[in-house]
Amino acid sequence: MITLDQCKAWDAEDELKHLKNEFAIPENTIYLDGNSLGARPTSALTRAQEVVSQEWGEDLINSWNKADWWGLSTRLGDKVAQLIGANPGETVISDSTTLNLFKALSAAVKIQAEIAPERKVIIAEKDVFPTDLYIIEGYIDLVQKGYQLVLIEHPDELETTLKAHQTAVVVLSHINYRSGYFYDMEQVNQTIHQYNALVIWDLCHSAGAVPIDLNKTQSDFAVSCTYKYLNGGPGSPALIWVNAKHQNKFWQPLSGWWGHQRPFDMADHYEPAQGIRRFLCGTQSILSMSLIECGLDVFLKTDMQKIREKSLNLTDLFIQLVEQECAEFGFELITPIDHLQRGSHVSYCHEHGYAIVQALVARGVIGDYREPAVLRFGVTPLYLSHEDIWHAVQHLKQVMLNEEWKNEKYSVRGQVT
Amino acid sequence: MITLDQCKAWDAEDELKHLKNEFAIPENTIYLDGNSLGARPTSALTRAQEVVSQEWGEDLINSWNKADWWGLSTRLGDKVAQLIGANPGETVISDSTTLNLFKALSAAVKIQAEIAPERKVIIAEKDVFPTDLYIIEGYIDLVQKGYQLVLIEHPDELETTLKAHQTAVVVLSHINYRSGYFYDMEQVNQTIHQYNALVIWDLCHSAGAVPIDLNKTQSDFAVSCTYKYLNGGPGSPALIWVNAKHQNKFWQPLSGWWGHQRPFDMADHYEPAQGIRRFLCGTQSILSMSLIECGLDVFLKTDMQKIREKSLNLTDLFIQLVEQECAEFGFELITPIDHLQRGSHVSYCHEHGYAIVQALVARGVIGDYREPAVLRFGVTPLYLSHEDIWHAVQHLKQVMLNEEWKNEKYSVRGQVT
Numbered sequence: 121m122i123t124l125d126q127c128k129a130w131d132a133e134d135e136l137k138h139l140k141n142e143f144a145i146p147e148n149t150i151y152l153d154g155n156s157l158g159a160r161p162t163s164a165l166t167r168a169q170e171v172v173s174q175e176w177g178e179d180l181i182n183s184w185n186k187a188d189w190w191g192l193s194t195r196l197g198d199k200v201a202q203l204i205g206a207n208p209g210e211t212v213i214s215d216s217t218t219l220n221l222f223k224a225l226s227a228a229v230k231i232q233a234e235i236a237p238e239r240k241v242i243i244a245e246k247d248v249f250p251t252d253l254y255i256i257e258g259y260i261d262l263v264q265k266g267y268q269l270v271l272i273e274h275p276d277e278l279e280t281t282l283k284a285h286q287t288a289v290v291v292l293s294h295i296n297y298r299s300g301y302f303y304d305m306e307q308v309n310q311t312i313h314q315y316n317a318l319v320i321w322d323l324c325h326s327a328g329a330v331p332i333d334l335n336k337t338q339s340d341f342a343v344s345c346t347y348k349y350l351n352g353g354p355g356s357p358a359l360i361w362v363n364a365k366h367q368n369k370f371w372q373p374l375s376g377w378w379g380h381q382r383p384f385d386m387a388d389h390y391e392p393a394q395g396i397r398r399f400l401c402g403t404q405s406i407l408s409m410s411l412i413e414c415g416l417d418v419f420l421k422t423d424m425q426k427i428r429e430k431s432l433n434l435t436d437l438f439i440q441l442v443e444q445e446c447a448e449f450g451f452e453l454i455t456p457i458d459h460l461q462r463g464s465h466v467s468y469c470h471e472h473g474y475a476i477v478q479a480l481v482a483r484g485v486i487g488d489y490r491e492p493a494v495l496r497f498g499v500t501p502l503y504l505s506h507e508d509i510w511h512a513v514q515h516l517k518q519v520m521l522n523e524e525w526k527n528e529k530y531s532v533r534g535q536v537t
Numbered sequence: 538m539i540t541l542d543q544c545k546a547w548d549a550e551d552e553l554k555h556l557k558n559e560f561a562i563p564e565n566t567i568y569l570d571g572n573s574l575g576a577r578p579t580s581a582l583t584r585a586q587e588v589v590s591q592e593w594g595e596d597l598i599n600s601w602n603k604a605d606w607w608g609l610s611t612r613l614g615d616k617v618a619q620l621i622g623a624n625p626g627e628t629v630i631s632d633s634t635t636l637n638l639f640k641a642l643s644a645a646v647k648i649q650a651e652i653a654p655e656r657k658v659i660i661a662e663k664d665v666f667p668t669d670l671y672i673i674e675g676y677i678d679l680v681q682k683g684y685q686l687v688l689i690e691h692p693d694e695l696e697t698t699l700k701a702h703q704t705a706v707v708v709l710s711h712i713n714y715r716s717g718y719f720y721d722m723e724q725v726n727q728t729i730h731q732y733n734a735l736v737i738w739d740l741c742h743s744a745g746a747v748p749i750d751l752n753k754t755q756s757d758f759a760v761s762c763t764y765k766y767l768n769g770g771p772g773s774p775a776l777i778w779v780n781a782k783h784q785n786k787f788w789q790p791l792s793g794w795w796g797h798q799r800p801f802d803m804a805d806h807y808e809p810a811q812g813i814r815r816f817l818c819g820t821q822s823i824l825s826m827s828l829i830e831c832g833l834d835v836f837l838k839t840d841m842q843k844i845r846e847k848s849l850n851l852t853d854l855f856i857q858l859v860e861q862e863c864a865e866f867g868f869e870l871i872t873p874i875d876h877l878q879r880g881s882h883v884s885y886c887h888e889h890g891y892a893i894v895q896a897l898v899a900r901g902v903i904g905d906y907r908e909p910a911v912l913r914f915g916v917t918p919l920y921l922s923h924e925d926i927w928h929a930v931q932h933l934k935q936v937m938l939n940e941e942w943k944n945e946k947y948s949v950r951g952q953v954t
Binding site: 261 | 561570593599606676791797801818820821824903
């Protein structure tokens with residue numbers, strides 16, 4: 121039996137517990153949705169005031185140089201690089217994950233088209249966050265050269281699918297947004313490369329959640345948002361990482377002036393910048409971009425191994441406590457038990473999932489719901505404690521014991537985020 | 538002879554003069570660069586604090602509904618619509634101008650390909666802000682179906698170029714970023730349509746600067762940034778407007794989940810939203826987006842006719858004062874004298890343009906420089922007075938009389954914005 125006292129004892133030994141002070145978490149809230157929108161770093165308010173008041177208001181256009189607005193994309197790219205096993209000059213922050221995937225996909229397909237034009241298949245997962253599929257569809261519809269999207273339903277099908285098709289590119293979610301399934305990046309890259317395909321990793325649910333080493337695992341491309349585990353702020357611009365060996369091979373088609381070799385020459389012909397800067401496009405949202413640094417700076421006070429260790433402790437604890445306290449209520453765990461296959465969130469299927477999540481929110485326990493019937497609990501080691509997990513599961517138990525989810529107001533479907 | 542007293546008298550009669558209080562302009566500054574980065578609305582600081590502190594920090598993911606983050610793109614789109622002659626449901630704020638041009642171009646070309654596939658030429662202007670050319674190049678390189686970019690060097694060449702080529706699309710800058718040349722939208726649209734081409738207007742230097750009526754002039758597509766005359770904040774997301782008759786004709790290829798008909802179904806196949814929402818792509822930078830409203834709300838306190846009238850008064854005054862005070866210094870006006878062809882900035886060529894701009898900046902007169910040899914002075918009627926224009930020209934005169942521009946430090950080229 122795990123007890124509250126045991127949880128408190130674990131918290132007392134927690135090396136990362138001081139980092140909670142770096143975040144503004146609302147009172148009476150246990151926030152288990154940092155995998156949808158990361159909590160606000162306390163420094164973000166001061167930073168926003170500085171950018172709006174001083175950089176925009178006082179220094180105006182001079183801030184492009186004085187505050188290095190122009191260099192934000194690469195400077196923040198080099199910071200986030202430290203969390204994903206990238207070298208300086210391989211990552212930029214820019215646009216959205218969806219758009220960055222379009223850039224990476226265009227580049228990967230073009231590289232393949234020059235080597236082996238018969239490779240016309242793009243493999244992706246049916247159960248991925250769907251914007252990845254939509255952008256692949258949009259790309260195929262635009263270029264119209266017989267490319268084909270083939271979906272796998274389970275990670276086990278990857279190799280047989282590679283065997284069956286001349287594959288150009290594989291797009292995979294490093295950690296599945298719904299189940300929390302976690303791919304072994306190194307092993308999967310080996311398999312994909314064995315079949316001469318290139319890989320694009322979507323790191324939205326893994327960047328800032330687990331250690332990643334894009335170079336050591338010989339990945340080709342990666343994209344990620346920065347507003348989940350990285351705590352960059354609502355809808356903050358996304359990252360794109362490109363293996364240095366591919367960077368200069370291809371002119372990505374979203375070729376705006378920020379990606380030009382000499383953007384201020386105002387030349388009438390595009391000449392892509394050498395290196396990762398060619399993956400930039402137009403002028404970026406400076407205010408949203410600036411706040412990303414507040415989240416990244418918290419990460420740089422610790423390291424991803426320690427974060428991963430605590431994350432596994434907390435997700436183990438969540439799973440054990442649900443078994444211990446809520447066994448009778450029919451929650452079906454869909455997140456892998458195996459540490460090697462588990463990301464940093466825990467998901468259950470339950471036929472009344474939607475209403476249960478709403479009843480929990482009413483109690484201050486913020487998780488979220490994903491179709492179909494999935495309750496999702498994100499575990500962010502920077503600002504969650506073992507005691508938080510204990511109380512979250514106690515609230516879940518009360519919601520079920522008291523049948524609070526039966527309250528009619530919890531079954532009204534609003535917009536889910 | 539125009540005198541300072543005359544300028545003060547005009548200011549006393551200025552119906553828009555109270556609007557200057559809506560902006561935070563630094564002390565001892567005459568800001569003539571609102572056509573590069575609009576000044577900060579005073580309300581933007583409070584708004585930024587609310588978004589960061591309350592909406593992100595306290596309400597967290599609940600803000601997607603409670604603060605209507607999800608609806609920002611369309612809600613702000615409908616506000617800006619009032620400044621550009623658009624109906625509700627025709628405009629969204631999203632991504633960057635460059636990316637929105639890619640969406641519009643893809644849509645326009647595809648519409649043409651279905652009607653008349655032989656129309657393979659895309660006409661643009663050589664002297665346009667070059668990101669427009671770069672994205673056309675990127676598009677052509679990607680789709681590779683024999684499309685060809687043909688550049689015109691002067692507006693007069695448009696009709697002969699249309700006559701000479703089977704044209705699919707014409708991309709034009711409504712007001713030229715360098716010279717301030719202002720197209721007659723209605724007349725140009727008629728010419729373009731007479732040759733069965735579609736038009737995409739880049740409104741970056743005209744939205745918020747001059748009255749625009751996209752529907753009345755029968756335009757097809759328009760894109761614009763929001764951070765110049767619209768005062769949305771550094772790099773704030775851009776607008777895209779699509780004539781209602783074209784909206785549902787084509788699946789634009791940057792088909793992210795925000796453009797899906799039912800984004801929260803998490804369906805594995807893209808189904809474009811009906812209407813303008815299909816021109817959305819991925820998750821947007823909420824903080825940068827939110828502040829756009831502060832600028833738009835100032836515009837909604839007056840109307841574009843009054844703004845235009847004051848703008849012409851101020852640009853006339855600037856031109857007359859430079860003639861009166863600086864005739865001997867060799868400034869060559871490159872902005873049209875004709876009101877019908879003039880936007881809201883005034884540009885001069887001068888061989889020492891770069892250093893002169895730096896010397897003016899040192900005196901608190903912020904204009905900017907554009908290659909080659911162009912001094913650019915943006916006139917933003919919301920926060921500039923006749924007296925400001927008087928003093929700006931007096932500073933210019935002093936810079937020239939004292940040969941301040943010869944100071945070595947003003948010739949060192951930094952990054953120009």
